[in-house]
Amino acid sequence: xxxxxxxxxxxxxxxxxxxxxxxxxxxxxxxxxxxxxxxxxxxxxxxxxxxxxxxxxxxxxxxxxxxxxxxxxxxxxxxxxxxxxxxxxxxxxxxxxxxxxxxxxxxxxxxxxxxxxxxxxxxxxxxxxxxxxxxxxxxxxxxxxxxxxxxxxxxx
Amino acid sequence: xxxxxxxxxxxxxxxxxxxxxxxxxxxxxxxxxxxxxxxxxxxxxxxxxxxxxxxxxxxxxxxxxxxxxxxxxxxxxxxxxxxxxxxxxxxxxxxxxxxxx
Numbered sequence: 360x361x362x363x364x365x366x367x368x369x370x371x372x373x374x375x376x377x378x379x380x381x382x383x384x385x386x387x388x389x390x391x392x393x394x395x396x397x398x399x400x401x402x403x404x405x406x407x408x409x410x411x412x413x414x415x416x417x418x419x420x421x422x423x424x425x426x427x428x429x430x431x432x433x434x435x436x437x438x439x440x441x442x443x444x445x446x447x448x449x450x451x452x453x454x455x456x457x458x459x460x461x462x463x464x465x466x467x468x469x470x471x472x473x474x475x476x477x478x479x480x481x482x483x484x485x486x487x488x489x490x491x492x493x494x495x496x497x498x499x500x501x502x503x504x505x506x507x508x509x510x511x512x513x514x515x
Numbered sequence: 516x517x518x519x520x521x522x523x524x525x526x527x528x529x530x531x532x533x534x535x536x537x538x539x540x541x542x543x544x545x546x547x548x549x550x551x552x553x554x555x556x557x558x559x560x561x562x563x564x565x566x567x568x569x570x571x572x573x574x575x576x577x578x579x580x581x582x583x584x585x586x587x588x589x590x591x592x593x594x595x596x597x598x599x600x601x602x603x604x605x606x607x608x609x610x611x612x613x614x615x616x
Binding site: 415416418420426428471472474475476478479482483485486 | 539540541542543544545548575576577579580581582583584585
């Protein structure tokens with residue numbers, strides 16, 4: 360599996376408008392709806408599932424990165440999106456720092472192994488300091504796609 | 516890691532143990548966090564092996580890179596004064612399915 364296998368590149372948001380955790384999640388799920396990865400009438404349900412999961416324990420794992428996620432029967436395997444917030448969003452992160460880089464994931468409840476593999480790839484890429492910094496500093500969808508592709512090629 | 520280093524110096528106890536991931540969803544974020552939190556309550560170094568892959572059991576990022584699905588066997592290795600107690604606690608957590616399922 361590669362990042363590019365589950366990240367909907369056309370849905371990438373290089374400049375989130377939202378200023379709150381809920382707003383950011385709504386905006387990201389809306390982008391997945393626009394990319395037809397999530398049915399329009401499922402938007403609210405998906406947003407609530409993700410926020411419920413956050414309440415059980417933050418996915419703001421530190422270094423300005425969060426990986427909000429939920430199970431969603433409407434997807435095959437795993438579907439994800441990358442989003443950037445220039446201002447940073449308060450996401451109750453483990454290190455109490457605002458989150459700038461989001462990887463939002465939706466996984467089919469019957470394919471937990473696909474979810475684990477996707478998480479492995481995300482952690483592999485954000486653990487790489489230069490790569491993470493470049494991603495946080497990207498200013499366009501194209502730049503982020505290039506970095507994801509680079510991550511797939513170099514972090515095997 | 517000074518306390519850990521000190522503990523190791525005082526007593527170079529080493530413990531190893533194999534555990535099998537038995538919860539259906541595998542070692543996803545919440546279980547991995549519980550694992551890391553438990554490991555961090557002890558002074559010993561904790562290394563987790565999955566086949567040839569080897570990571571620090573006190574680092575969430577590294578633990579997530581194991582992608583340990585249900586059925587995966589992990590070899591836990593601890594080094595330091597409280598190594599045995601630490602592996603006991605970690606094995607219990609894994610066997611109790613991280614309180615999920």
